[in-house]
Amino acid sequence: MATFEEQSTVHAFRDDALGEHDAVGLAEAIRRREVGAAEVARDAAARVRAVEARLNAVQVHVDAPADGSKADGAFAGVPTFVKDNVDYLGLPTGHGSAAFAPRAVRRHAPFTRQFLNSGVTVLGKTRLPEFGFSPTTEYENAEPVRNPWHTGHSAGGSSGGSAALVAAGAVPIAHANDGGGSIRIPAACCGLVGLKPTRGRLVANAQSRQLPIDIVTDGVVSRSVRDSAAFLAAAERYWRNPKLPPLGLVEGPSERRLRIGFLLDSPNGVRSDAATRAAVTETATRLERLGHTVQPVELAIDPRFTEDFLTYWGLLSFLIGVTGRTFGADFDRRRMDGLSRGLREAYVQSWRRTPAVLRRLRRTREAYAAAFRGLDLVLTPVLAHTTPPLGHLAPTVPYPTLIERILAYVAFTPVNNVVGTPSVSVPAASATVDGLPVGVMFSGRPGDERTLLEVAFALEADRPFRRVQDL
Template sequence: MADERVHAFGDDALGEHDAVALAALVKAREVSPAELAAAAEARAEQVDAALAPLAFAARGGPRTAPAGDGGALYGVPSYLKDNVDLRGMPTTHGSSAFRAKPARRTAGFAEQFLGTGLAVLGKTRLPEFGLNASTEFAEARPVRNPWRTSHSPGASSGGSAALVAAGVVPIAHANDGGGSIRIPAACCGLVGLKPTRGRLVPNDQGRRLPIDLVTDGVLTRSVRDTAAFFAAAERHHRNPALPPLGLVEGPGDRPVRIGLVVDSPLAVSDEPTRRAVERTAERLEAMGHEVVPATLPFGEEFSRDFTMYWGYIAFLIATSGKLLLDPGFQAGKLDGLTTGLRRSFHREFHRTPGVLRRLRRAEAAYAGLFRDHDVILSPVLAHTPPPIGHLSPNVAFDELLERLRRYVAFTPVNNVTGGPGIALPGAAAGDGLPVGVHLSAAHGRERVLLELAFALEADRPWQRIQDAATGA
């Protein structure tokens, strides 16, 4: 297909507002939730042929919290990712290995999501079981990046990222088991906060695992929307084991010590990525923060262990799909990545106890980073968004796995250790594709990440897709 830039911003009820602004308009009765939903549905239809972000639309209109619950983001249209149950809607996990039936219950996190006031218009596409870093499929059409449709929007929350970046909705659900909030945020020029493990209601899939990698969150176009979501979610449920977050409304008032990491022990960052991180460091220094070189204590052994654990997840899916998903589950229909990971784990399953032991020890190494630093600044990914096909599940498994390891070289650390990390737009690459930068902090310290994000956004507002030149 033609390589183009696609967005749906226009003169309708949504306009160019973020979620906080739309919620204020609803509260002032200047616009109704129904008008916002209708505008979002029209925008979704407008971009679907080019981007393919939607799994399906909600039947019978938007799904909302029970009447009277309200919520800080009441009436703002949004979407859930298609790996979280919402009663009455199927959950396909992006896989053709089974035929999903409507869920009988609403997952705890989905209740928390609705409790913020957001209105769910449907579900967004993800790669099979969220295992890939690009939202591509063995047979179905891929989800494409609104900034350049020849390229990937990232994954596994690629459908949500495409919708938000293209202006269909200002905020959408994402979750992150190896970078799946932060990767699509980086690819699509968005804000994506992976919170501390336990900050939100536990994810149904993640809490069944020996090490819970998965945390839920959102993708947004503004820092204040991300901050507003987490504050509203905390009013629905707060984990007493973590310090309260509350509503963060702007930059902090004290300097922080920032450790700078440009390359991963696993991959040398490409030039656009390196430039975006170094320029962000310069901007933070100009604001009065101290930036010093840092080294990540996670190398080849960590990567091998994470890859094996990734394979363990694929193995569980393949062997328990009939029990947990559907009696008609057909493991033979799993895509090449899921099948390859499963086989790779099966060959080395005897290593599992040592892998789990080392991965659990990584939390102490992560905590050690913050004895000398408040925050770590790094790339989100080692290179800019790849073209569609580069990470297709139809690529030979060994080659695909090596490509993924070289690309996703930073984000898994936060999933294994449970630490928070936020992806923010950096300087765009020369080809017009977004480049993300990543900030990590100690457990429970999302506030410092949001304060720095507010400062960077105020210093140089993010590039907007509707302002960029049309075409590649």
């Protein structure tokens, strides 16, 4: 049972150089010389220290953070963190795993260089569940990352450490990535904006290029829509994929009236809980009041999609087990956690299905495209039920029970990873009875992050997102 201490709200907002600025506002204050970048970095580090004992969100601290590499970048001087599954020169990359001892890496990952080009100041690396497999950031033999809105609950996963720090006000923006919902899930749990870009919108890391289906996309979690929009614009100035339409800087809602489909229950048959259904229904009503047309839609994906995605998930765990010594000479797959082991062992029993699984997953784009005929966006829940208490999805839960719980929770997000389409989680106006945030999700056509951001801007302007510091 959670103690009173575990059930409290935690935040770092105070009267210092960061104030209540989002990343865009803080960068503007630095450019106007109202505050200095060194002062901001110092105060952000103090904020992290103030909440870290309660949140357990940081994996590695940078002792002497340097200003971002691009002084005129959109986020010049803005403090941030990178997730501990992307290489940052001089820091170890641990992937959330106890199966090996990570060593300092010799170069930045391609995405890290793209992120640094925006001018951010990196203060360290954030925690994630082992190899990003879990929708909660919990461990077998370590303290979990806690949700700043209600510390007895999950911060989501796999970008849970980043989401916890941003929601708590330690930094205004942080790196996240998404291979099955890992940007959008923690954003929903922590009341943030979390946009998973189109496959190929950002530079790809080496691991992504080696996957049979590249399901992983980097991005950020933020407290405002304009921060996520500014991040994508800055990333595009560093490198733009010529195969995708240019995005530019999206600065607010559009006057366009959209046709938006919505569904409340997952195509795989999982029914959403009452609070989640209410959040989506309320959002649909708000959109209609704003002049958009909202109508029910069906996403007729293959009924084997969930089983197929689970097999693919298991393939990834199997490949890590086989190639683990690339992470470190001391890698021991027997030390991987219960979820990773369970996924790997299940895959070993079903590996012969792999070619058929890959064929069916690749065909999901046809069903996705069919659902969008005559529509601009689709509105759904992010998750089938609201944020669970810590322990519900922990890797210590026996695998058959754990995977059943995960599939009953993560029932909406993986489709976008398989198809490669953009999707954004934004906070709903409503909350759970415990005051926890509830996220709603918009999915778009390939390359159409602009429409996602415009509708997110409209909802934010209509009713500003709830803030943890106001509780």
